[in-house]
Amino acid sequence: MAEITVLSTHAVQEVLRELGLAFERGRRTRLTIDYDPANALKRRIEEGATFDVAIVSRPVIDALVKHRKIVCDSCVDIGRCGLGLAVRKGVAKPDMTTAEGVKRALLAARSVVRSREGTSGLYFETLLTRLGIADAMRSKVILGGSGRIAEAVARGEAEMALQQIPELLPVDNVDFAGPLPEELQLYTVFSAGVSVSCDDEGVANAFIAALIAPAAAALFRAKGLEPASH
Numbered sequence: 001m002a003e004i005t006v007l008s009t010h011a012v013q014e015v016l017r018e019l020g021l022a023f024e025r026g027r028r029t030r031l032t033i034d035y036d037p038a039n040a041l042k043r044r045i046e047e048g049a050t051f052d053v054a055i056v057s058r059p060v061i062d063a064l065v066k067h068r069k070i071v072c073d074s075c076v077d078i079g080r081c082g083l084g085l086a087v088r089k090g091v092a093k094p095d096m097t098t099a100e101g102v103k104r105a106l107l108a109a110r111s112v113v114r115s116r117e118g119t120s121g122l123y124f125e126t127l128l129t130r131l132g133i134a135d136a137m138r139s140k141v142i143l144g145g146s147g148r149i150a151e152a153v154a155r156g157e158a159e160m161a162l163q164q165i166p167e168l169l170p171v172d173n174v175d176f177a178g179p180l181p182e183e184l185q186l187y188t189v190f191s192a193g194v195s196v197s198c199d200d201e202g203v204a205n206a207f208i209a210a211l212i213a214p215a216a217a218a219l220f221r222a223k224g225l226e227p228a229s230h
Contacts, residue, residue: 002029002203007045008055009038010118010147011081011166012190014223015216016055023210029203037146038117045069051208054199057119058189065193071201074194078211079225082185083120085177086150086161086168096178103131105160105177106140112159113142113149120163123147123186126161130184150174164188168223189228 008016017080020031036044038056045054045064054061058077063071085105087093094108095101106112107126116119121143128134142158150161154173155209161168168176179185192211194204210216212228220227 002027002200003030003081004052004200004203004207005031005050005056006031006033006053006207007041007049007051008033008035008039009057009108009190010035011164012055012078013190014166014170015079015211015225019210019216021163023207027203027206029207031207035147037115039117039122040146045184050197051195052200052204053192053194055088055190055192055211058095058191061191061193062153063166068196070193071196071198074201074205074208075191076193076208076212077189077191077228078208079220079227080187080189081164081166081225082179082187083123083162084165084168084179086153086163086171087155087177087195088153088159089175091175093175093177096181098181099131099183102180102184103133106131106137106176107133109140111158112137112144112162113144113152114162115149116143116145118146118163118221119186119188120167127180127184165226169224190225 038060042060051062065072094105114124150171153161192208198204217227
């Protein structure tokens with residue numbers, strides 16, 4: 001039985017949960033998947049982490065190709081997603097249709113959790129500056145760990161969470177308030193590529209092909225991502 005190690009961003013975790021099982025059954029392959037923010041994965045790979053396939057943001061995969069960690073010809077965009085807000089289950093959802101509505105919601109919240117080094121967390125500071133509320137929000141911001149930071153909202157540790165939409169949707173005991181409006185939105189494109197040290201490039205490339213197959217498009221949409229067009 002072939003074995004493939006995948007290093008992946010959390011944004012596609014729910015997609016891989018279902019697609020990975022089908023791939024394992026169909027290809028008699030065992031997948032080992034390790035999740036971390038894209039920037040953390042970049043650091044780990046540059047420090048020598050062993051893997052066969054990486055699924056990270058497009059800028060990170062381009063950097064890894066440049067550093068000769070990823071086979072250039074293997075790289076393919078698999079989808080993209082935007083950012084949204086989640087609130088405690090049952091509370092009134094804020095107006096997410098305008099920048100002013102988002103600004104009012106953030107100012108009204110007693111606490112907002114954002115990821116420490118994920119794409120959404122790094123952008124959050126830019127968002128507050130654009131809205132002109134960076135100083136007013138400084139004492140309200142809680143730094144979450146890697147993974148689904150809305151779990152802090154579910155535990156009652158924060159009132160609101162901002163993160164990539166596919167990471168908010170699966171969390172129990174929170175409600176998805178909606179995506180950021182277009183004037184504030186940040187879309188992240190996710191890409192997959194094969195390690196230069198992969199021992200079974202055929203299986204690794206087959207796994208990536210499964211991610212961009214037409215049959216996978218509905219799964220991507222159901223999990224909060226837009227599938228890439230190929």
